[in-house]
Amino acid sequence: MSTPSVTDRMPRRTAGLAAGLFALVGIILVASLAAGAWPMLGAPRAAANLIGAVWDPLRGRYGVAPFVVGTAAVTLTALVIAVPIALGVAVSIVHQVGALGRGGILRVLTVLTAVPSVIFGWWGLQMVVPWVRAHVGGPGFSLLAAGIVLALMILPTLSLFFAQALSKVPNTLKEGSAALGATPDQTLLRVELPFAMPALVNGLVVGLARALGETMAVQMVVGGQTAIPAGLAAPGATLTTQIFTDMTAFPPGTAGHAVLDIMALLLLAAMYVLVRTAERWGSR
């Protein structure tokens, strides 16, 4: 066998270079955030300051608890709303719609995943904030409004992933279940969903990651309040929205900027835990 020519080796080398470059960018990103965060992490009583509930940077109070609570509340609200609906859409696509309708729905969902988040935010400002104000109370700018907007944003992505997961269930399993006398609903609950669970969880993680990382649409409706929110109808802020709001106030080198870097690292750590959890769950 002859040695591959330079031209033959080019695709493999280009791919390797791209992968290496991608890994390098990731390492540089994490390293620069860690370097930016270090002055604050090394400060006296840093942990006590950071886990506090008071965000008043001009007086040296850097409690990020309101934003962690806000992030968790908005993300969970979005998932609670979006996951059942997305599962319903996916089941309809796989089981109840003909091939023609299925193609149309999938195309619409794919287009919806590409809608810029600012449009969802704008729509949320016009529709969801007044709705929350009128039906739930409070000023309308709230964690609930942000959760609803996020739910609608991640719904197409979740629906597509869930539909793909359910469509991968082998027909032999479904036919076997039917042959044993199971109804379609029983087959769905006891055969298809358990079989598709790893793929469903992967879709859930993608949706969760988008919900955790979304900034603009949430910023427009969440209210930006820096205190621990009193409830879902109260305004609040998430880690991403607070980074966005205050990044111009704290140039690199300031304590405030270091805290924003820590908040970014927290988000990355949350993503890492999510991905690892999904991998473990998916491998069962």
Next chain:
Amino acid sequence: MVTAWIKGLLFTLLALASAVAPTSRHLTIAGATSTLAYLRDTVGGFERSHPGYTVSLAGGGSVAGLVEVSRGRADVGVSDIPPRAEWTSGVHLQVMPLGRLPILFVAHPGTGVHNLTTTELRAVLDGRTRSWKSVGGRPVPIVVMTRPLASGALSVVDREMMGGRRITSQAIVQLSNGATLAGVRETPGAVGFVESGVVPRGVTVLGVGGRHFSPKRGAEWPWYAEPSLYVRPEAPSIVHDLVRYLGSHPNRTRYGIYGSAS
């Protein structure tokens, strides 16, 4: 073939590099959003009187303007806040004041309140007063709207109105003047502050301490920001020309920028 491919790639990179390289004929202004309308409508005159030069505008807030001009990423920084060393990296910026831009306290029309004493307004903004009924209005909960920490207007309100107290942490944060106005207009019980030389529509402009804002006597309004233009000392003469042009243009009062800064 590989050599040709590498040459093509290098040529493309060089072409891209030359396309994005900064040129001295393009000037950038960045910073406070409060004067963007004035600057946007005025730079056209400068471009016409200086053929070949273009001027672009970017917001970002006062602090961003000071940071960007100090680091050489903008030719002119606009700020309502005096520079601090931590923002300018020790660069001693030259300043050209634009004038005074009134800061108006505005409320939702449904509050039933048109006037407040300074003490009452302070208590409303710092969260001690929770209902408009407590200050003579309707029984509507107060919703305070404020601006981000980088806002020059917030800096002035903190310094000149709050008397050492802080705006409540329960306040809703709006990213711009326009968003604040829209938020106050649409949210029952809302109160906030905006930089404006005209009386905004759809909201109640609060009289404070017996004073009432009128555009005809805008220069007499006691709460105001002092937007200024900042440049690096070594900036080319065309940048200084631009700053002089913007800092002395008679159009300023049409945009609510009164007199000259103290």
